[in-house]
Amino acid sequence: MADEQRTKEQAEEFHPKGTVAILVMFVLAIIILWGSVYVILLSRGVTV
Amino acid sequence: MSESPAAKPKLHVDPYEKNWMRFTIILLIVFAAAVTVAGFALGFQVPSPEERVDPNNLTGPWENPGLRELSPDIYDLYIIANSATWQFDPRDVEVPVGSTVTFYVTSTDIQHGFKLQDTNINMQIVPGQVSKLTYTFDKVGEYPYICTEYCGVGHAAMFGTLTVVEQ
Missing domain, CATH: 1.20.5 (Single alpha-helices involved in coiled-coils or other helix-helix interfaces)
Structure with a gap:
């Protein structure tokens, strides 16, 4: 019972803000880089 | 249990x-x-291997590479990459604006690359295989093409220019 209570408390305290911030930056970088290359592809015209 | x-x-x-x-x-x-x-x-295609050829005995249009006008504003362009001379043959091409050009590129010896700047034309050039892509040039200007595969000591000399001029 005490163990369960401790696990619950630990889970509630687990908010890895720094890691989440790094992941958000990582994802934004991927989206921006991927998106910019995609826009360049579209702007250069169709190859058949 | x-x-x-x-x-x-x-x-x-x-x-x-x-x-x-x-x-x-x-x-x-x-x-x-x-x-x-x-x-x-939208129709964006990657280069397709058009056909197989004998790199030691290029015949047909490959005997005289260059631009062929099929009809007004429709062209076929045959280009050979050659590391004996470290150049693309032909090195300079001129087409009128609005032209649709189909690129056929092959190599006589080793693997090269073919990248036409500011377009989506970018192909691997493999001896014995013809790479093909078609592109319509809507803007006047110079479009340099370069070898994108480090092919040897003369790699830096492997370039050419496709010039799009007013009608």
Whole structure:
């Protein structure tokens, strides 16, 4: 019972803000880089 | 004695991990959808191996590479990459604006690359194989083409220019 209570408390305290911030930056970088290359592809015209 | 499924320990996945997996899958689906739209709805194609040729005995149009006008504003352009002379043959090409040019490129010896700047023309040039792509030039200007595969000591000399001029 005490163990369960401790696990619950630990889970509630687990908010890895720094890691989440790094992941958000990582994802934004991927989206921006991927998106910019995609826009360049579209702007250069169709190859058949 | 077999355990019932209910007795199996439940796999714990942290909500952060769950959200990360969900988001990653959504992102991959969006990227795949964008590529699918570009390829199938908008018509963007990758270079296709058009045909096989004997690199030691190029015949037909390859005996006299260069531009061929099929009809007004429709051209075929045959280009040979050659590391004996470290150049593309032909090195300079001129077409009128609005032209649709189909590039046929091959190599007589080793692997090269063919990249036409500011366009999506970018091909691997493999001896014995003809790479093909078609592009319409809507803007006047110079479009340099270069070898994108480090092919040897003369690699830096492997370039040419396609010039798009007013009608």
